[in-house]
Amino acid sequence: xxxxLVVVSCFLSLIVVLISCNKNEDITSQSGTELSxxxxxxxxxxxxxxxxxxxxxxxxxxxxxxxxxxxxxxxKQHLAFAxxxxxxxxxxxxxxxxxxxxxxxxxxxxxxxxWDGRESNxxxxxxxPVFNHVEMGIRSDRYLLNNVKxxxxxxxxxxxxxxxxxxxxxxxxESLAFFVSSLISINSGxxxxxxxxxxxxxxxxxxxFGKYNCGxxxxxxxxxxxxxxxxxxxxxxxxxxxxEPLRTNSPMINIGLDLNYKDKGLGELTYNPGDxxxxxxxxxxxxxxxxxYMHDGRYKTLDEVLDFYSRNINNHPxxxxxxxxxxxxxxxxxxxxxxxxxxxxxxxxxxxxSFITDPKFSDPxxxx
Numbered sequence: 001x002x003x004x005l006v007v008v009s010c011f012l013s014l015i016v017v018l019i020s021c022n023k024n025e026d027i028t029s030q031s032g033t034e035l036s037x038x039x040x041x042x043x044x045x046x047x048x049x050x051x052x053x054x055x056x057x058x059x060x061x062x063x064x065x066x067x068x069x070x071x072x073x074x075x076k077q078h079l080a081f082a083x084x085x086x087x088x089x090x091x092x093x094x095x096x097x098x099x100x101x102x103x104x105x106x107x108x109x110x111x112x113x114x115w116d117g118r119e120s121n122x123x124x125x126x127x128x129p130v131f132n133h134v135e136m137g138i139r140s141d142r143y144l145l146n147n148v149k150x151x152x153x154x155x156x157x158x159x160x161x162x163x164x165x166x167x168x169x170x171x172x173x174e175s176l177a178f179f180v181s182s183l184i185s186i187n188s189g190x191x192x193x194x195x196x197x198x199x200x201x202x203x204x205x206x207x208x209f210g211k212y213n214c215g216x217x218x219x220x221x222x223x224x225x226x227x228x229x230x231x232x233x234x235x236x237x238x239x240x241x242x243x244e245p246l247r248t249n250s251p252m253i254n255i256g257l258d259l260n261y262k263d264k265g266l267g268e269l270t271y272n273p274g275d276x277x278x279x280x281x282x283x284x285x286x287x288x289x290x291x292x293y294m295h296d297g298r299y300k301t302l303d304e305v306l307d308f309y310s311r312n313i314n315n316h317p318x319x320x321x322x323x324x325x326x327x328x329x330x331x332x333x334x335x336x337x338x339x340x341x342x343x344x345x346x347x348x349x350x351x352x353x354s355f356i357t358d359p360k361f362s363d364p365x366x367x368x
Contacts, residue, residue: 033365035153042360045107046178049161050171054179056157057172059363062147063130064091065137071129071176072363074100078356080286081183086297090134097263099297102290104355105283107181115279115295116265117252126176127169141169148172183361185285189349190220197349204346207339212309216322217253218284220350252278253320256313256330257294265295277318288348289356302344310335 035056044051057063059072069091075081083100090096098115106113106122113119119128129135130144138144148154149167159165161175194202209215252266254277261267267276279295293299299308313323313330323331335343355361 035364036366037364044178044182044360045184046182047161049157050175051178051182053154053157053161053171054175054177055361056153056364057148057176058179059365060151061365062151063136063138063144065139066091068092069136071126074135075103077361077363078289080104080185080289080352080356082286082290084291086292090132091137094134096134098295099292101280101282102286103180104183104185104285107184112251112280116269117278117280118269122177122181123173126180127173144172145169183355185352185355187354188285188352190346198345200342200345201349204342204344204349207343208346211339212333212335212343213322217281220284252280253322254278254316254318256316256319256323257298257308259314259316261316263296274318277316284347285350286352286355288351302347303340306335306340306343309333310340 037052037056041048041052057071058075059070061067061070061073063070074083074088076083080102081104082102086099087095087097088100101115113122113125114128119125127144130138131140138147145167154167155165158167158171162171189197189201190205208218252275254265256277258277261277264276266278267273269275282290288302291300291302293302293305299305309331310333313319313332315330319330325331
């Protein structure tokens with residue numbers, strides 16, 4: 001062998017050794033982007049290494065049929081994992097029929113999942129958008145599994161997280177569910193002591209829980225057992241949504257948005273006319289970031305939402321009793337301008353800036 005070939009061979013071997021020694025170095029994906037992960041794993045509510053896989057999967061556009069769309073394309077961190085489009089486009093720019101809901105505090109909420117409440121378990125929920133023909137367009141379980149296995153960075157990640165390193169559909173779902181369940185938002189201005197909050201926020205809180213009784217549906221109190229640290233002590237096996245605060249008391253109701261619903265919500269699933277127009281009550285944490293509002297994104301601002309509750313509730317046959325007057329007519333709350341300002345100040349105080357900037361929830365892919 002010539003001297004030059006020996007030198008080249010040694011040089012290439014050295015490169016391989018150096019790359020192997022630093023397993024946390026940026027890894028270039030097949031689409032030309034780089035996966036950048038920290039040298040020390042972030043701490044999450046669930047197993048750190050499994051959740052790390054879920055974070056990568058959540059933002060990986062190669063999980064869509066044409067490598068254009070990820071979960072993070074519609075669930076954007078700076079918008080509290082919601083989207084500012086009325087109706088979000090899918091992988092081939094086809095538009096869905098519902099607004100993208102925020103996915104925060106699902107680990108500790110009791111509401112059902114999706115606007116129509118068709119799912120109650122995160123393990124089952126997380127891959128449904130992947131297989132949806134409008135959202136991400138993956139055709140089959142086998143296609144998804146082979147797609148993940150074909151990406152070199154997953155081999156290392158699964159080997160770190162699971163003893164045998166095997167990549168399975170169950171583990172893909174588990175890791176995604178672990179990541180979604182880690183999206184806990186509980187450090188807002190509302191969580192400060194009353195004396196540290198502006199007066200309009202406190203007055204708005206009184207209106208929210210008192211005069212207008214919004215808390216009868218929207219429970220936004222702090223969850224029990226959470227001390228505000230980096231890690232929550234939770235059961236790492238069952239990811240079924242459980243009954244705790246930060247929940248909604250009545251998960252599915254008709255609020256009188258329409259007299260005739262084109263999208264029947266829960267009624268689409270049950271075929272029961274009594275369920276027509278019933279949708280999941282959303283969590284109001286970070287609500288000032290999650291516009292537009294309602295299941296179809298019809299309202300652009302919180303002011304428009306208050307307009308609706310003030311005078312525009314429709315007398316649908318399934319209108320929830322909490323929104324009816326003593327004469328069974330729709331309530332007209334007639335919120336004054338001053339009260340409106342105070343209520344909006346209170347709702348804006350639910351914004352958790354640490355949540356929307358936390359790097360452990362961010363997109364790990366760069367250069368795209």
